[in-house]
Amino acid sequence: MTPQRMAVLKVIIDNEEHLTAEQVYGRVKPDFPMISLATVYKTLSMLKEMGEILELDLHTGCKHYDGHRIFSHPHLICTECGAVVDIEEHDLSNLSQDMEKSTGFEITKFQANFFGICPQCQKH
Amino acid sequence: MTPQRMAVLKVIIDNEEHLTAEQVYGRVKPDFPMISLATVYKTLSMLKEMGEILELDLHTGCKHYDGHRIFSHPHLICTECGAVVDIEEHDLSNLSQDMEKSTGFEITKFQANFFGICPQCQKH
DNA sequence: CTACATGCAAACCCTTTGCAGGCTG
DNA sequence: CAGCCTGCAAAGGGTTTGCATGTAG
Numbered sequence: 001m002t003p004q005r006m007a008v009l010k011v012i013i014d015n016e017e018h019l020t021a022e023q024v025y026g027r028v029k030p031d032f033p034m035i036s037l038a039t040v041y042k043t044l045s046m047l048k049e050m051g052e053i054l055e056l057d058l059h060t061g062c063k064h065y066d067g068h069r070i071f072s073h074p075h076l077i078c079t080e081c082g083a084v085v086d087i088e089e090h091d092l093s094n095l096s097q098d099m100e101k102s103t104g105f106e107i108t109k110f111q112a113n114f115f116g117i118c119p120q121c122q123k124h
Numbered sequence: 125m126t127p128q129r130m131a132v133l134k135v136i137i138d139n140e141e142h143l144t145a146e147q148v149y150g151r152v153k154p155d156f157p158m159i160s161l162a163t164v165y166k167t168l169s170m171l172k173e174m175g176e177i178l179e180l181d182l183h184t185g186c187k188h189y190d191g192h193r194i195f196s197h198p199h200l201i202c203t204e205c206g207a208v209v210d211i212e213e214h215d216l217s218n219l220s221q222d223m224e225k226s227t228g229f230e231i232t233k234f235q236a237n238f239f240g241i242c243p244q245c246q247k248h
Numbered sequence: 249c250t251a252c253a254t255g256c257a258a259a260c261c262c263t264t265t266g267c268a269g270g271c272t273g
Numbered sequence: 274c275a276g277c278c279t280g281c282a283a284a285g286g287g288t289t290t291g292c293a294t295g296t297a298g
Contacts, residue, residue, distance in 0.1 A: 037288090038256075042253085062286085063287085076227060104243035106246055108241065112234065113236075114229070117230045117232065159280085165262090186263090187262085249298100251296105252298105253295080259288105260288080260289070266283085273274100
């Protein structure tokens, strides 16, 4: 893995947020001024294939990446301010297993997003 | 609501599948040869706002629409052949309620998609 | 020398938008 | 006439790709 690619992975792992390709690009650029967005995309695609990072669709118009927890986990998204809360929830894993039994599918991953209004936004 | 828009809604309701904008366009065209894709998109957007149809992201590169069950429900998607199975599952509703209590969010909808390999594709 | 990595720009694809003409009431 | 509905074409935005150059082993 090249230094640039390492940098992309590091940026994703070092951030608690779920960065977009554009954001990753912006944060890698100080250290690698010559890096292009295309390289970032190619790298993200590679890391995703390798299972190093998780690609998320938070319904914001572009993809987000999470390097902290490779296993799928649910998100709670505020439709007012865009805040994203990661959920630690194991019920869905059990649900996956139940579903495998009842449908015969071999489930490889799941995506569960809950949309709503966060406590702060409810006040306004 | 204009006849064309009624036709768009009807196509979605009459189909068990989750049609894409392009597919809706193709099925409305026999009755309304002059209809344009732009009108289909505008109508789908309107119907979504009205809460008549549900917009789904099945990770196929474009959006799908479901007019049968306006309330969110989970899907099981085969990553090999693209088959989509609707899941009747009430555990997620309970989960929503639990989550509201623990996070203070007011949850308006949820999206849950399980990806895997269907029984047929597992044979090959 | 072979293979892979990179930057640039163009291409892609689905979706949205601007606009002028039509239709309705 | 006011206001919405329509089709067309163009624009839009995130992502992908082709290609020539650069780099490493």
